[in-house]
Amino acid sequence: MFPQHVIARKRDGHALTRDEINAFVRGATDGSWADYQLSALLMAIFLRGMTPEETAHYTDAMMRSGTVADLTAVRGVKVDKHSTGGVGDKVSIPLAPMVVACGVPVPMISGRGLGHSGGTLDKLESIPGFRTDLSLDAYCAQVAKLGCALIGQTKDLAPADKKLYALRDVTATVECIPLICGSILSKKLAEGIDALVLDVKFGRGAFMKTKAEARRLAESLVSVGRAGGKNVRALLTAMEQPLGHAVGNALEVAESIACLRGEGPADLMEVTFALGEQMLVLGGVARTEAEARGKLEGVIASGAALAKFREIVAAQGGEAGAIDDPSRLPQARLQRAIAAAGDGYVQEVDAMGVALAALRLGAGRAKADDRVDPAVGVSALAKIGERVSAGAPLCIVHANDEQALSEVSAMLTRAIVIGEAKVAAPKLIEELIR
Ligand code: URA
Structure with missing residues (x-):
């Protein structure tokens, strides 16, 4: 089966057969499809979608591309x-x-x-x-x-x-x-x-x-x-x-x-x-x-x-x-509390803003092969709806580098918004899908 034929079928909006999906996944596993062919089919799938049957076949083929762990000897529902x-x-x-x-x-x-x-x-x-x-x-x-x-x-x-x-x-x-x-x-x-x-x-x-x-x-x-x-x-x-x-x-x-x-x-x-x-x-x-x-x-x-x-x-x-004794976990060299500028209620703690601050400190990775610093991050973060007074800590930054500490302090000051209006803690669990 030629990769270009499978790519063309998906490009033209057809549902792929199980054999075509198997050929694609095998091509990714054994290298018989070139990266540009795999990428072209991925983009065609992105644009055209997959039916529930195709998605199920794709998942099954991906699972079978390697070993499937055998836990039948373990008692109970895993x-x-x-x-x-x-x-x-x-x-x-x-x-x-x-x-x-x-x-x-x-x-x-x-x-x-x-x-x-x-x-x-x-x-x-x-x-x-x-x-x-x-x-x-x-x-x-x-x-x-x-x-x-x-x-x-x-x-x-x-x-x-x-x-x-x-x-x-x-x-x-x-x-x-x-x-x-x-x-x-x-x-x-x-x-x-x-x-x-x-x-x-x-x-x-x-x-x-x-x-x-x-x-x-x-x-x-x-x-x-x-x-x-x-x-x-x-x-x-x-x-x-x-x-x-x-x-x-x-x-x-x-x-x-x-x-x-x-x-x-x-x-x-x-x-x-x-x-x-x-x-x-x-x-x-x-x-x-x-x-x-x-x-x-x-x-x-x-x-x-x-x-x-x-x-x-x-x-x-x-x-x-x-x-x-969690004090035996890695500890950062520098710690700084970020203080509230005024009295009020926490309106927002922007999850993305805090995540980017943690990334800047070295807690995460921008590229797959980056090393993470286990000790750095943010603790004692205030929560939406909390009442705070001027000067009270909104969080504590744990850093191993001065420059990152000062940049992150500014980032967190923007991410945590204080205002006068009372706000309720947001609803967390929305729905169970079964
Ligand atoms: N996490 C995964 O493991 N795969 C995705 O495609 C997206 C999130």
Whole structure:
């Protein structure tokens, strides 16, 4: 099958056959299609779209482009969670041990931060010694033993996505629902899961800017996941301001530990509980969300969730002592509080503005091969609706370089808007798609 014939069919608006999609994905995996041919088809898909059947075939072909983890030896319904990414979104870190402590195995393969969005792997790697580069065999063995492993994508897992995502990134073809769906789900389905709960975010700090776009993506993810034989649900959640009070790798781990101690910020706990409730229901250990909520609160109160996190950290080479004493996490050299210029209410904490400030400090990466600084970021961030008085701190900047500290101070002063009008905290959880 000639690549140019497949490209021409999509260019002319036809639905591709399963064989054509398989040829495209095989071409990306074994190098038999040139980058310009892959890119041309990606652009044709971007412009012409894909039917639900094409999207399901594409996802299946991408999943099968590499190894599919076999977790059949692990008892129970294996459930993972995936977020489309946001600012301060450290939910996976407290959520996974909470859900495992309730009896549901959580095999979790996460990504790194890129652009404004942070990545669970970078956060976890801020724990001294923590290794996320386990082989697929070690991952399966740890899930069998502890009920959970928190690792990065291995080279054997959905390799076609790695190739195609890199091309999409440089050919303006990222924002395309069928391509996003295939990319996210192929990796998740290759983890060996039975069910998946998605956190599809919308708003300034999210990939999808509007609720309508997020709903379209969520509906597509749920239906393609179902076509792949998995039980999938999605929550639509708002991402106008950062989640919690911390943005930056070690700072977010410290905040995650606070969640596991029962001291997590209200908004972060709201999203964590909502996702956890769905995971417990899909995992078959709770009949209702209310029952699930009781179990999740129980494992925090008893310390079982924190103990599970300590166990996972130790198993992956991390310094478990840092879980009990977060001052052993990397600390930045410089700290500066940003003070409110006047009295009033916090009207806005622009998630994108805070993310760009964290990026400037070195907490994230502009290019895939940039190194992140685990210690830097922003903590004690004020929340929308909070009453503040002149001179009170709106956040604390953690930096390792004077120039970045002064630039970021100005950026954060613009991102956090104070005004006289009373404002309510924004609604966080909008909808469950099932
Ligand atoms: N995240 C992914 O893994 N893939 C996409 O295409 C978009 C977001």
